[in-house]
Amino acid sequence: MSDAFVCGCAPTARPSLDRLDARLRVLAVVATVTTILVIRSPIVLAALVPIAVSLARLSGLSWRDLGDRLAHVEGFLVVLAILLPLTVPGPAWIAIGPLALSQPGVDRAILVLLRVNLCAVAILTLLAGLEPVRFGHALARLGVPPKLVHLLLFAARWVALIRAEATRLHEALRARAFRAETSLHTLRTLAHFTGQLLVRAFDRAARVDEAMRCRAFAGRFALVAAERPARPDALFAAGLSLGLALVIAVDRLI
Structure with missing residues (x-):
């Protein structure tokens, strides 16, 4: 891909x-x-x-x-x-x-x-x-189940968002002079890093869900730009x- x-x-x-x-x-x-x-x-x-x-x-x-x-x-x-x-x-x-x-x-x-x-x-x-959007719409027109198409389109969007959140957290660690070592402090820091990443992802997902509901999302995407x-x-x-x-x-x- x-x-x-x-x-x-x-x-x-x-x-x-x-x-x-x-x-x-x-x-x-x-x-x-x-x-x-x-x-x-x-x-x-x-x-x-x-x-x-x-x-x-x-x-x-x-x-x-x-x-x-x-x-x-x-x-x-x-x-x-x-x-x-x-x-x-x-x-x-x-x-x-x-x-x-x-x-x-x-x-x-x-x-x-x-x-x-x-x-x-x-x-x-x-x-x-x-x-990704064009690929997902092509799959939908070929008869692929809508739920699978939704998963594909959401994944294409959310991989980039989660990577951006991880980059910001990593930069925050570097600003605090964090260096990964074989120690209990490093394990705790990485655990907090993972937890914060998940919390931010869930928070962003809730905001996106509210935004989609405000735009009358009814469980399906409109297939635009028909080929x-x-x-x-x-x-x-x-x-x-x-x-x-x-x-x-x-x-x-x-």
Whole structure:
């Protein structure tokens, strides 16, 4: 997802994708991820990696954006890639002292690594830069339950507010020359910090609830700025469908 969803920052403009219908981008992610998951050949998956990265760069994502976001995924995948060859039963691929790496485990680890990275790049390419409000309205128009859409929209707003409150509390601690140490005083201070953060969040939530009631909030958000499919959407959908069908056909032929 974009930085706008995570912290409320302004998303990076990407005209090539921003002019597309948000619903089409969401459906494109679902179709792409589903296609990646049904591919069985690691050769096809490996061949898709440079293609996916090239498309991400063409869409406007920088190397830094890709690296920063994939770094979080790789930390989990490294652990998984180490554990799978050691835990999946089967004939040994290589033995290192008392440890034996099974061939099925290695094969499964390679598939998982390729699939997860491809899915992450696809999601970043198609959804990065999509504003939270526009994304939530697209989900609502696609039939996602309203309560889930409300949770998404509130989360997009409240993550930024809670981060701002935490920043102010942190600055107050620094102004009082607080330094984190392994001591009982530090634990008490951090406990007070967490408690104050929760109290301020609840207080802000009460004020927001009163403001929404004053504006006649009836349990649903108005879906503003309705989008209509246009010619670029049809061309994008046709090209993506053809590409995914070609990938599946090649995978079945290998």
